Amino acid sequence: MDKPTQTCGRRASERDYTAFPQEVACMHGTQVRRSFSSIVALTLTLSGAAGRAQQTPNPGDPVRDTLPNEPQIFGSATQKFRVVATKGLSRPFALAFLPNGDMLITERAGRLRIVRSGVLDPQPITGIPAVLDLRLKGLQDVAVHPRFAENQLVYFTYYKPKPGEKDVATAVLARGRFDGGHALADVRDIFVAEAWCATPSASRIAFAPDGKIFMSVGVPIRGRAGTAQPEDSQNPASHVGKVLRLNEDGSAPPDNPFSGRPDYRPEVYALGIRNILGLVIHPQTGELWEHENGPMGGDEINIVKPGRNYGWPVVSYGRAYSGDLTGDSSGPTTDQHSAPGMEEPFMIWVPSIALSGMAFYTGDQFKAWKGNIFVGGRRGTQIQRIVLNARGLPILRETLLVELKQRIAEVRQGPDSLLYLLTDEMAGALLKIEPVPAEGPTAAGSVPRQ
Structure with missing residues (x-):
């Protein structure tokens, strides 16, 4: 049996997109595991370095880079955003x-x-x-x-x-x-x-x-x-x-x-x-x-x-x-x-990014992200944005925030329609993701899509 679809890794200066053919059976009630042999993943990296092997720390490895004190601005395929860190936490797990x-x-x-x-x-x-x-x-x-x-x-x-x-x-x-x-x-x-x-x-x-x-x-x-x-x-x-x-x-x-x-x-x-x-x-x-x-x-x-x-x-x-x-x-x-008698998954990740935290985005602060799913990754030190089509099938995954090199423990949408993350670190932090005007600069290594 062929290997299931996986999101390929990228370096800090790249952004990954994994696009799934719309006929892929990824909803409940369908035979996803049996259908994975027919899945073809298209991974597009903006810097042209597609297909490089993912280099991620082991689940228990310490992360050496610390978060900067000042807000950082990043770009996704559809939206520029700012990350504002509130420090002072230690190995946070969840928020409400x-x-x-x-x-x-x-x-x-x-x-x-x-x-x-x-x-x-x-x-x-x-x-x-x-x-x-x-x-x-x-x-x-x-x-x-x-x-x-x-x-x-x-x-x-x-x-x-x-x-x-x-x-x-x-x-x-x-x-x-x-x-x-x-x-x-x-x-x-x-x-x-x-x-x-x-x-x-x-x-x-x-x-x-x-x-x-x-x-x-x-x-x-x-x-x-x-x-x-x-x-x-x-x-x-x-x-x-x-x-x-x-x-x-x-x-x-x-x-x-x-x-x-x-x-x-x-x-x-x-x-x-x-x-x-x-x-x-x-x-x-x-x-x-x-x-x-x-x-x-x-x-x-x-x-x-x-x-x-x-x-x-x-x-x-x-x-x-x-x-x-x-x-x-x-x-x-x-x-x-x-x-x-055993259910098929909606989606899988190979290799593991140690999924942690999940949110459906329903707010108005990021209009291009409305209806998307956001998940965090402890091992992958990232969040992923999952785009669904009109039938509720996943058609694209975008990897974000690898540049921060932080293990993500939690992802939530706030009542203000912003996204909030927790980092699974001894020197942990609350990260607020908020939009920025289109003309704002982006952080080094985060080139917005052309």
């Missing part, structure tokens, strides 16, 4: 907007920060429980209740350490009340997953239009005796490797797809998941979209349907970090790309 436009930001070490009127408050918000801060684990996602003005509820996920174990933790959904000061009050765990993991895993949350909460629980890279195993992603009696659907109090809704079935956890909404680092509701359709961080290749976007199986670790385009085919401890257990 309060009704007044202020931002709550999680740091994996267990700190909840707030940006008020564009300025990072130096004093963290208290009330976060003890977390296990190890690799991807720690304080994870944060979300504001849709009726926050009435109840002041803030929800967050974190990895709760197992007593007596230095590196074992499970994903927890908690909530507390925030009155705008420096403390969460009445904090309590409302759901504790049966998913004790000894290696990296992650958790995201999203509020559905009906007020239910979707929560992802990642699968470990490898198992250890007495802890979760990668194969538990296929085990309906485990919360590992699942998307869960919960009431706002953490209980399981009676209309969940497996409710009442023996040997199934009632909270399970979908299974066969690896590690979700982007979980969002489509602003027009109300569908749940997620992307999974694969091993060396195999990042994928999925549209999540109730009761469906998304394949991990039975089917995958991923390879182990060692470069070996499946069978390594950090890779899938088979080289299958499809199997009966």
Whole structure:
């Protein structure tokens, strides 16, 4: 079978575009894995250096370049934009907007920060429980209740350490009340997953239009005796490797797809998941979209349907970090790309850019970007802009911000219609992306399209 379509790498002075033929079956309900053999990718690099091998750091490599203090101006194929950095964060993971436009930001070490009127408050918000801060684990996602003005509820996920174990933790959904000061009050765990993991895993949350909460629980890279195993992603009696659907109090809704079935956890909404680092509701359709961080290749976007199986670790385009085919401890257990009863991905990335954060752009500040999807890349130190056609199929990917050499952890659209990113660095930052007039200069190495 031919290799699936991939975005080729580029140097800092280049910009990549991967264009997909419109007949490529990339929507849910189509056989994407079987169709990839017919995909032809056209990669256009403006500097004429198409096809060079991508040089990206390993997922855990430190990034040596630091962000400049002054705003930087860049050009994309359709839009000039300015990047403004707010520094002072440490390994931020997620952000959420309060009704007044202020931002709550999680740091994996267990700190909840707030940006008020564009300025990072130096004093963290208290009330976060003890977390296990190890690799991807720690304080994870944060979300504001849709009726926050009435109840002041803030929800967050974190990895709760197992007593007596230095590196074992499970994903927890908690909530507390925030009155705008420096403390969460009445904090309590409302759901504790049966998913004790000894290696990296992650958790995201999203509020559905009906007020239910979707929560992802990642699968470990490898198992250890007495802890979760990668194969538990296929085990309906485990919360590992699942998307869960919960009431706002953490209980399981009676209309969940497996409710009442023996040997199934009632909270399970979908299974066969690896590690979700982007979980969002489509602003027009109300569908749940997620992307999974694969091993060396195999990042994928999925549209999540109730009761469906998304394949991990039975089917995958991923390879182990060692470069070996499946069978390594950090890779899938088979080289299958499809199997009966398992869903096809909407898109895949080979090699992996370690997808993290996702946003549908619906604002008016960047008119040329309206309807586009934006995803971040930890390993790829970039964001990618994904253009969809009228049928909702991906037809182009554009790579942006590689020049900054920052691992991107989060991508969100703000209430001001600007884009906001978080950098996954010890000296982390909040990046605001805003438009600039067409006549403005561009940063060195970012030549706008001619």
